Amino acid sequence: MELILAIGIGTLAGSGVWLLLRPRTFQVIIGLSLISYAVNLFIFSMGRLSVDKAPILASGIAEDPTRYADPVPQALVLTAIVIGFATTALFLVVLLASRGVTGTDHVDGQERET
Amino acid sequence: MMGWDHLVVVPIILPLMAGTTMLLFDGRSRAFKAFISLAATVALVAVCIDLVATATTGRTASVYHLGNWPAPFAIVLVLDEFSALMVMVTSVLALASLIFSVARWHRAGVHFHPLFQFLVMGLNGAFLTGDLFNLFVFFEVMLAASYGLVLHGSGIVRIKAGLHYIAINLAASFLFLIGVSLIYGVAGTLNMVDLAEHLPSMSADDRTLIAVAAAVLGVAFLVKAGMWPLGFWLPTAYTAAAPPISAILAITSKVGIYVILRLSLLVFGADEAERFGADVLLYGGLATIVFGMAGVLAAQEAMRVASFTVVISSGTILAAVGANQAAVTAGALFYLVSSTLAISSLFLLIELLERGREFGADMLALTREAFGDPEEPEEESTVGTPLPATMALLSLAFIGCTTILAGIPPLSGFLGKFALLHGLFQPNGSTLSVTLSAGQWTFAALLILSSLASLIALVRTGIRSFWTSEEREVPRVGILEMVPLASLLLLCVALTIQAGPVMNYMEQTARALHSPAGYTQNKIVVTPVEHVSAGEHHDP
Numbered sequence: 001m002e003l004i005l006a007i008g009i010g011t012l013a014g015s016g017v018w019l020l021l022r023p024r025t026f027q028v029i030i031g032l033s034l035i036s037y038a039v040n041l042f043i044f045s046m047g048r049l050s051v052d053k054a055p056i057l058a059s060g061i062a063e064d065p066t067r068y069a070d071p072v073p074q075a076l077v078l079t080a081i082v083i084g085f086a087t088t089a090l091f092l093v094v095l096l097a098s099r100g101v102t103g104t105d106h107v108d109g110q111e112r113e114t
Numbered sequence: 115m116m117g118w119d120h121l122v123v124v125p126i127i128l129p130l131m132a133g134t135t136m137l138l139f140d141g142r143s144r145a146f147k148a149f150i151s152l153a154a155t156v157a158l159v160a161v162c163i164d165l166v167a168t169a170t171t172g173r174t175a176s177v178y179h180l181g182n183w184p185a186p187f188a189i190v191l192v193l194d195e196f197s198a199l200m201v202m203v204t205s206v207l208a209l210a211s212l213i214f215s216v217a218r219w220h221r222a223g224v225h226f227h228p229l230f231q232f233l234v235m236g237l238n239g240a241f242l243t244g245d246l247f248n249l250f251v252f253f254e255v256m257l258a259a260s261y262g263l264v265l266h267g268s269g270i271v272r273i274k275a276g277l278h279y280i281a282i283n284l285a286a287s288f289l290f291l292i293g294v295s296l297i298y299g300v301a302g303t304l305n306m307v308d309l310a311e312h313l314p315s316m317s318a319d320d321r322t323l324i325a326v327a328a329a330v331l332g333v334a335f336l337v338k339a340g341m342w343p344l345g346f347w348l349p350t351a352y353t354a355a356a357p358p359i360s361a362i363l364a365i366t367s368k369v370g371i372y373v374i375l376r377l378s379l380l381v382f383g384a385d386e387a388e389r390f391g392a393d394v395l396l397y398g399g400l401a402t403i404v405f406g407m408a409g410v411l412a413a414q415e416a417m418r419v420a421s422f423t424v425v426i427s428s429g430t431i432l433a434a435v436g437a438n439q440a441a442v443t444a445g446a447l448f449y450l451v452s453s454t455l456a457i458s459s460l461f462l463l464i465e466l467l468e469r470g471r472e473f474g475a476d477m478l479a480l481t482r483e484a485f486g487d488p489e490e491p492e493e494e495s496t497v498g499t500p501l502p503a504t505m506a507l508l509s510l511a512f513i514g515c516t517t518i519l520a521g522i523p524p525l526s527g528f529l530g531k532f533a534l535l536h537g538l539f540q541p542n543g544s545t546l547s548v549t550l551s552a553g554q555w556t557f558a559a560l561l562i563l564s565s566l567a568s569l570i571a572l573v574r575t576g577i578r579s580f581w582t583s584e585e586r587e588v589p590r591v592g593i594l595e596m597v598p599l600a601s602l603l604l605l606c607v608a609l610t611i612q613a614g615p616v617m618n619y620m621e622q623t624a625r626a627l628h629s630p631a632g633y634t635q636n637k638i639v640v641t642p643v644e645h646v647s648a649g650e651h652h653d654p
Contacts, residue, residue, distance in 0.1 A: 025277070028281055032281070032284050035285070035288050039288045039291045039292055039295075042291075042292060042295060043291060043295040045299075046295040046298055046299030048299075072298065072304075073295065073299075076247055076295065076298070079251065080250075083251070083287075084287075084288075086258065087254065087257070087258060087261075087284055087287070088284070090258065090262075090280070091281070091284060094261070094265065094273065094276055094280055095277065097268075097273050098273045098277050101270045101273050102270060102273075102274065107277065107278070107281075109270070109273075109274040
């Protein structure tokens with residue numbers, strides 16, 4: 001399970017970085033989204049991977065905490081998803097504005113002269 | 115006196131409330147929004163003065179438990195001399211640039227005032243919080259608002275610069291998240307003090323992982339601070355943004371520096387022998403100064419010159435942090451305050467000087483046409499009462515900015531640089547030390563050379579705008595625009611006159627930073643305030 005997750009995070013992050021460095025704005029935003037998936041999975045995995053463990057204790061019962069998953073990374077990843085989603089949406093607006101104003105989807109607002 | 119404890123949270127709550135209230139009204143009620151915004155910011159300055167006073171008298175940092183939950187499990191706000199100082203500078207700059215923009219610039223686009231208040235909230239939160247993930251959240255609040263504000267006024271230059279600004283900051287935010295979660299995965303805590311206390315008892319493997327996490331975090335903060343290989347976005351974004359926005363953004367690049375200073379000293383300790391990453395900061399800062407010098411000399415537009423002074427200021431402070439001595443840090447703090455005030459006033463001043471001849475005015479006219487401004491057409495022609503002797507006042511202000519930024523007597527810029535050099539050569543106060551490392555000698559040399567570069571660049575700008583343009587008209591400057599500019603510079607004069615007490619404060623702050631016992635002491639042991647039982651709950 002760890003191996004699959006690690007390969008998944010690595011693939012997402014690698015593809016994301018490659019796309020981020022591409023000259024088209026659409027590639028950049030997809031790259032940023034892929035990196036955000038990789039980062040979110042990474043945050044999630046920081047609570048240790050486990051199967052069939054709930055993150056919430058039943059009230060009033062003192063139980064063995066090893067039977068439960070760490071809730072903090074799950075809370076963190078929720079926050080990170082929301083914030084990442086919002087800022088990516090904002091970036092999308094700027095991207096569209098840039099496309100409209102400059103007439104090109106190059107990140108520098110103009111095509112490179114060849 | 116129970117109520118006064120809650121003052122710590124006011125710098126976050128107040129802009130939040132003001133910003134959300136303004137969102138309820140549509141874009142046309144601009145005068146009303148300006149009033150709310152101004153009232154909130156004036157109140158904020160008053161609160162911050164009180165916070166600084168509290169921080170000066172308190173022996174240890176005061177801790178505010180949000181929601182009254184116990185410390186390591188929930189988020190705390192921490193007020194010490196350093197955070198109080200930064201919140202104070204933020205609120206003063208916010209007030210100045212807000213008054214300035216009320217005269218004219220807030221009409222250049224929609225939602226100026228809410229975004230401005232959220233920016234202030236994010237800044238204050240980032241300065242006050244004692245929790246790493248909470249720091250991320252406030253960083254994002256600040257960044258999201260600044261994305262909107264950089265685009266304020268629209269136009270092709272801003273959109274192009276904004277695109278780069280947002281892309282690099284989003285990427286940096288992901289690095290921030292990786293660092294924070296890695297720290298949580300290893301240490302099991304995000305509370306800064308808790309982390310500092312756990313670190314010595316960790317195994318060597320875990321410490322390596324923490325160091326990796328800290329390095330990743332550091333890259334994210336250095337992107338914000340604009341250190342050399344990471345800071346190419348900074349001059350373009352600051353040049354393109356509306357001048358009052360650039361004036362407040364001058365403090366956002368200091369947030370990265372604040373966090374680096376706080377975290378590296380708190381978590382890794384001020385071990386004189388080898389502090390984690392100190393060399394990177396020193397040499398990175400030196401490279402940043404060189405980059406800023408080259409930029410300031412090469413820049414043609416005045417706004418670009420001002421943007422590169424931000425880079426020089428960042429580089430100087432980073433190198434001073436890397437020098438890793440309490441005396442140098444004290445000088446760096448003084449320099450931070452005076453250079454930030456001066457850079458902000460330079461941005462405002464340049465807007466006034468360039469008015470009516472460069473793209474700023476054209477762009478403003480264009481966007482106002484686009485957004486439409488039917489209800490106040492008569493204000494098109496004037497910006498309030500034009501002042502007499504405008505040019506004389508403006509040139510006086512320009513001399514002030516130049517002397518501060520170039521670090522020549524008599525104003526506070528000189529004192530800042532002098533304190534830096536003094537701390538470098540006499541770290542213990544009395545004996546002259548000449549056993550400096552090569553990096554520190556270079557730092558001393560670059561401090562003086564960067565003064566020369568700033569002086570040349572600013573004098574050239576001054577000659578161009580005051581002496582060589584015969585045909586241009588005197589810019590129409592309203593009283594509302596002159597007041598914030600003059601107050602920022604007068605604050606620098608006050609810093610110069612009151613240099614003794616201010617420097618004492620900075621030294622006390624630097625000592626506290628370098629021996630963070632006062633910061634750590636209170637945080638964990640203090641339990642939440644006891645709930646007031648029903649019988650006692652009678653307010654007179």
